[in-house]
Amino acid sequence: MTKHTPIIEKKFRRFLGDANEALMANLRAGRNRTPHLVDVVIEAARERLRESLDAAETLEAIREIASNLLGCENMVLLCIDRKTGAFYPFWSFGIDAAKRSMMEALEEPASYCAALGSTYIARDLEDQSASRQHPRVTVFVPIRYQGEIKAVLALLQFLPQKLGIDMIDNEIFRILSEEAGSMLFPEDAGAAASGSPERQS
Amino acid sequence: MASRKILLVDDSKTALLMERSMVERHSSYQCVTASNGLEAIEKAQSECPDIVVMDVVMPHMNGFEACKKMREQEKTRAIPIILVTTRGEENYIEAGFQSGCNDYITKPINGQEFLKLLQSYLGE
Numbered sequence: 001m002t003k004h005t006p007i008i009e010k011k012f013r014r015f016l017g018d019a020n021e022a023l024m025a026n027l028r029a030g031r032n033r034t035p036h037l038v039d040v041v042i043e044a045a046r047e048r049l050r051e052s053l054d055a056a057e058t059l060e061a062i063r064e065i066a067s068n069l070l071g072c073e074n075m076v077l078l079c080i081d082r083k084t085g086a087f088y089p090f091w092s093f094g095i096d097a098a099k100r101s102m103m104e105a106l107e108e109p110a111s112y113c114a115a116l117g118s119t120y121i122a123r124d125l126e127d128q129s130a131s132r133q134h135p136r137v138t139v140f141v142p143i144r145y146q147g148e149i150k151a152v153l154a155l156l157q158f159l160p161q162k163l164g165i166d167m168i169d170n171e172i173f174r175i176l177s178e179e180a181g182s183m184l185f186p187e188d189a190g191a192a193a194s195g196s197p198e199r200q201s
Numbered sequence: 202m203a204s205r206k207i208l209l210v211d212d213s214k215t216a217l218l219m220e221r222s223m224v225e226r227h228s229s230y231q232c233v234t235a236s237n238g239l240e241a242i243e244k245a246q247s248e249c250p251d252i253v254v255m256d257v258v259m260p261h262m263n264g265f266e267a268c269k270k271m272r273e274q275e276k277t278r279a280i281p282i283i284l285v286t287t288r289g290e291e292n293y294i295e296a297g298f299q300s301g302c303n304d305y306i307t308k309p310i311n312g313q314e315f316l317k318l319l320q321s322y323l324g325e
Contacts, residue, residue: 037223037312044219051214064215067287071309161289161307 041069042171049179058183063093069172071162072155078110079151090151110152113140119173121165141173145181204231205323208250210241212259223312230323238262242270245277252322257286265300272301281322
């Protein structure tokens with residue numbers, strides 16, 4: 001399943017360790033949500049994204065999905081610069097993504113998420129006092145367009161009543177990953193439609 | 202018995218989509234919607250719902266104010282109101298009950314608990 005190289009794995013081993021620990025703890029804590037209502041939640045997320053007609057609407061849809069379905073009101077969309085491969089804050093809600101310390105904290109795990117190619121859950125670096133049962137986590141979701149990872153959505157500081165990441169959340173992360181990108185990167189859509197191999201930056 | 206009617210109020214399309222689907226797929230209740238407090242008061246007057254499920258943080262008029270207004274008006278005074286919000290802090294919950302709500306639940310909604318709560322007010 002993992003696509004990252006041994007070098008990347010070595011570089012990010014400490015994050016991977018945290019992710020596994022946090023993920024397992026949160027999956028245990030999150031089992032109380034109702035299986036037969038899973039489809040309703042997932043379809044609401046998918047429908048909301050699919051009815052968004054441009055980037056602004058898609059960002060609003062992401063904010064609504066995170067707030068109402070995931071229990072998170074702080075988020076940053078980090079785009080990958082095509083030339084340098086570096087991340088830059090494209091949009092944020094609830095936090096100041098322009099702060100240097102914020103970008104420094106997010107860049108490494110976001111890079112790991114992009115290298116991994118799948119959602120990555122990390123324990124909050126500032127969360128020294130939280131219990132092992134309900135650790136605070138930051139979730140990194142790769143945003144794809146036509147199979148390529150264009151950005152990483154970082155979901156930070158989940159609401160206090162949100163005690164765990166469960167299977168519904170994982171499905172929502174998957175939908176965000178697969179469907180949010182189509183309206184966020186219109187220049188890519190234009191390039192793809194015109195058949196141009198060189199996309200504009 | 203006529204179908205029970207629920208007024209769902211939220212400025213988030215996502216929340217309305219999800220709540221409406223939960224209610225209509227898993228119960229016989231009927232839904233009407235509003236996207237802010239002012240519209241909620243108008244719909245509560247015109248649609249006479251059996252219960253109101255309302256977000257707190259909304260444009261034009263928030264859920265607390267709308268709840269107070271509904272309690273002041275003869276036609277809507279007795280309608281049960283459930284406030285639904287991301288804000289779970291004690292002072293918000295207290296403000297919710299002071300505004301006259303019957304119940305206060307936090308997002309993200311647990312679907313099963315949400316439907317059980319509706320059933321407790323409306324019956325099966």
